[in-house]
Amino acid sequence: MLMRIDRSVLLLIDLQERLYPAIEDGAQVLDTSLWLTHVAQKLDVPVICTEQYPRGLGTTMPALRNLLPESAVVEKIHFSAVSEGRIFQVPGGDRGQFVVSGIESHVCVQQTVLDLLDAGRQVFVVDEAVGSRRANDKALALSRMRQNGASIVSREMVVFEWLRQAGSDLFREISRDYIR
Numbered sequence: 001m002l003m004r005i006d007r008s009v010l011l012l013i014d015l016q017e018r019l020y021p022a023i024e025d026g027a028q029v030l031d032t033s034l035w036l037t038h039v040a041q042k043l044d045v046p047v048i049c050t051e052q053y054p055r056g057l058g059t060t061m062p063a064l065r066n067l068l069p070e071s072a073v074v075e076k077i078h079f080s081a082v083s084e085g086r087i088f089q090v091p092g093g094d095r096g097q098f099v100v101s102g103i104e105s106h107v108c109v110q111q112t113v114l115d116l117l118d119a120g121r122q123v124f125v126v127d128e129a130v131g132s133r134r135a136n137d138k139a140l141a142l143s144r145m146r147q148n149g150a151s152i153v154s155r156e157m158v159v160f161e162w163l164r165q166a167g168s169d170l171f172r173e174i175s176r177d178y179i180r
Helices: 024-043 105-118 136-149 154-165 169-178
Strands: 008-013 045-054 073-076 097-103 122-131 152-155
Touching: 008 024, 008 105, 024 045, 024 097, 024 122, 024 152, 024 154, 024 169, 045 105, 097 105, 105 136, 122 136, 122 154, 136 152, 152 154, 154 169
Parallel strands: 008 045, 008 097, 045 073, 097 122, 122 152
Antiparallel strands: none
C-alpha cells in the first residue's frame, strides 16, 4: 500500500477560479496542490487536472494551470471524473495509484474517489489538499472515503513514500526545496 512514483498519478480535481474563493481554507488547499504538483513533476509522476463545467465555474486557478500541459487537463460535466472515462485516457490515467487533491471534498472529490476504488485503483486523498465550503462536509467526505477503502494521507506522507529513501541527490534537492 505504499505510494510509488512508478505507479502513481496526481489527480487535481476542479481547483477552479469561481469555486475556489468559497472553499474553507482554500489558500491551504491551493498551496498544497501546487506543492504536490511541483514535487510530482520533479519526480516524473504524471499529473491530471479536471475542470467541472469551466464555462460556468471558470478554469483551473492560473498558478496551477500554468504548470500543466494542455494534454493534462480534462473537462467534465459529471461530478465524478471517472464517469466520462477520459481521465483513464490521458498520460498517467492507466496507473494503479491515484493521489487526489481538489474541491469539493463531498461532491466531485468523493464521487471520483468512490468510482476510482470501484474501478480497482488504490486511492490516497491528501487531507490538506482537499476542501469544501463547510468543514463538516469535508469531514464527512473524508470519513466516507476512508470507510470505503481510500487512504487519507498528508502531503509529506506522499513525498516520503515517493522518495523511498534518504541519501540521494534527489532526496537532498526535494528536502531542501519542498520539505521545511
